[in-house]
Amino acid sequence: xxxxxxxxxxxxxxxxxxxxxxxxxxxxxxxxxxxxxxxxxxxxxxxxxxxxxxxxxxxxxxxxxxxxxxxxxxxxxxxxxxxxxxxxxxxxxxxxxxxxxxxxxxxxxxxxxxxxxxxxxxxxxxxxxxxxxxxxxxxxxxxxxxxxxxxxxxxxxxxxxxxxxxxxxxxxx
Numbered sequence: 001x002x003x004x005x006x007x008x009x010x011x012x013x014x015x016x017x018x019x020x021x022x023x024x025x026x027x028x029x030x031x032x033x034x035x036x037x038x039x040x041x042x043x044x045x046x047x048x049x050x051x052x053x054x055x056x057x058x059x060x061x062x063x064x065x066x067x068x069x070x071x072x073x074x075x076x077x078x079x080x081x082x083x084x085x086x087x088x089x090x091x092x093x094x095x096x097x098x099x100x101x102x103x104x105x106x107x108x109x110x111x112x113x114x115x116x117x118x119x120x121x122x123x124x125x126x127x128x129x130x131x132x133x134x135x136x137x138x139x140x141x142x143x144x145x146x147x148x149x150x151x152x153x154x155x156x157x158x159x160x161x162x163x164x165x166x167x168x169x170x171x172x173x
Contacts, residue, residue: 027052131156
């Protein structure tokens with residue numbers, strides 16, 4: 001969150017890439033609030049930001065409003081790599097299809113499949129389903145069970161987001 005960026009002082013660690021978390025974890029901030037948080041991420045030295053997309057827009061299949069939100073976020077801080085977080089495991093297939101259509105036209109840098117706070121971890125089968133339908137221009141970050149990290153990557157995730165990376169590394173190369 002922007003507060004944490006201020007505490008960590010990214011400029012003190014030039015070899016690291018810091019990402020801000022905007023409207024985390026609920027996504028229920030107004031668009032103006034999200035834009036202000038993005039600007040704060042830039043000011044505090046972030047190179048990327050993960051923005052939780054407004055859940056009501058996703059679940060309500062409000063494609064035009066999602067496109068408006070994503071467009072406004074992208075133009076607010078074009079210097080940031082934009083990652084969009086959505087609790088995909090909680091969505092119906094119809095919701096996901098609308099979301100993927102929006103992402104195809106809006107092209108954020110990543111779809112992050114959850115926040116790690118709400119809903120279940122993303123299963124490898126859902127990652128495979130998303131990768132098969134998501135434009136290759138949008139990378140896929142699987143929020144998932146660290147014990148399934150390899151399976152998530154094999155299913156098509158470009159990276160795995162987990163709060164316990166040490167579990168994913170056990171027995172690794």
